Amino acid sequence: MMPLHVMIxxxxxxxxxxxxxxxxSLLAVEKPYSQRRSELEDLLQVExxxxxxxxxRAA
Incomplete structure (x- = not known):
């Protein structure tokens, strides 16, 4: 599993x-309630x- 900072x-x-x-797609693979999943969810929210x-802005 790749470290999160490298993936980002x-x-x-x-x-x-x-x-x-x-x-x-990465979130779909992670186990529910894991620390990595919560970090990915936070990153997804930002994106x-x-x-x-x-x-x-384009509209």
């Missing part, structure tokens, strides 16, 4: 839509908010 660094190169998709802000 690699995901930064991707567009926001792809980051969100990857984080959702979704970024995506929404960009969409609102």
């Amino acid at each position: 660094r690699r995901l930064q190169r991707l567009p926001v839509k792809h980051r969100v998709a990857h984080l959702r 979704v908010l970024k995506q929404l802000k960009r969409e609102i």
